[in-house]
Amino acid sequence: MSPALALPMRVVDARVENEQPCAGDTYAFTDYLSRISSTWRRQVGTATTVSFPAGVGGKGNQGVTAVVSSTGGALGYISASYIIAHGLNAAALQNAAGKFEYPNLKNIQNAAAPVKHVPANNEMHxxxxxxxxxxxxxxxxxxxxxxxxxxxxxAALASWIYYAMTGGQAFGAQLDFAPIPKVVLKAGIKSVRALQAG
Incomplete structure (x- = not known):
């Protein structure tokens, strides 16, 4: 935020209306809001698709990026890679320790580092x-x-996923994709091998 900006200048916001069944960004965003606000948890909740109380829509990361980029004063939520690719500003969010942290490689790695065990269904929060x-x-x-x-x-799909998890990680840092922790990588490779076996 610009220190010279007197808030509120105007009321403008953006939200995602993602019709895809796997809207991970929406799930993560609503999960965060549900963890910090009992009102949000009761009235909106955590899901891959929700009915937002206000805002204009953009479909997926590309749609929200377009809305935020073309609307003065807009706020939205998108993947860190879209923030970087489109030169957008990111907000620091308050974590459970009360610190405001930005979505950068170091802070994302710090969030993934505590994972020491991967459950059988590979679902981790x-x-x-x-x-x-x-x-x-x-x-x-x-x-x-x-x-x-x-x-x-x-087999081809499994090979592509395997590459993305291993050699492909070399390209992740420039888009703020943190390296996969070893325990998570091991579980991912096990799942890929099961897919390869058919």
């Missing part, structure tokens, strides 16, 4: 970790590939 993780960005999350077990070209 690192949104707004306990206050002892004071340097963690509270809206961090893992990215999942959800694929059918009987995909028509399962």
């Amino acid at each position: 690192i949104v707004n970790l306990p206050k002892k993780y004071a340097q963690a960005y509270p809206l961090s999350t893992f990215t999942y590939c959800i694929v059918p077990k009987a995909a028509p070209q399962h």
Whole structure:
């Protein structure tokens, strides 16, 4: 925020109306809001699609990026990679320790670092970790590939996912995708091998 900006200049906001069934950003955002606000938790909740109380819509990261970029004073939520790619400003969010942290590589790594065990279903939540993780960005999350077990070209798909998790990680840092913690990588590779086997 600009120190010279007298708030509120105007009331403008943006929200996602993501019709895709796997709206991970919406889930993470509403999970964070539900953890910090009992009113949000009661009235809106945590889900991949929700009925927002106000705002204009944009479909997915691209749609919200377009709305925020073309609307003066707009606020929205998008993946950190879209913030970087489009030169947008990011807000620091307050974590459970009361610290305001930005979505940068170090703070996202700090959110993922505490993971020491991956459950059998591979589902992990690192949104707004306990206050002892004071340097963690509270809206961090893992990215999942959800694929059918009987995909028509399962071997090729498994090879692509394997590359993304291993050699492909070399390209992640420039878009604020933190390296996958070893325990998470091991669980991911196990899932990929099951997909390869068909």
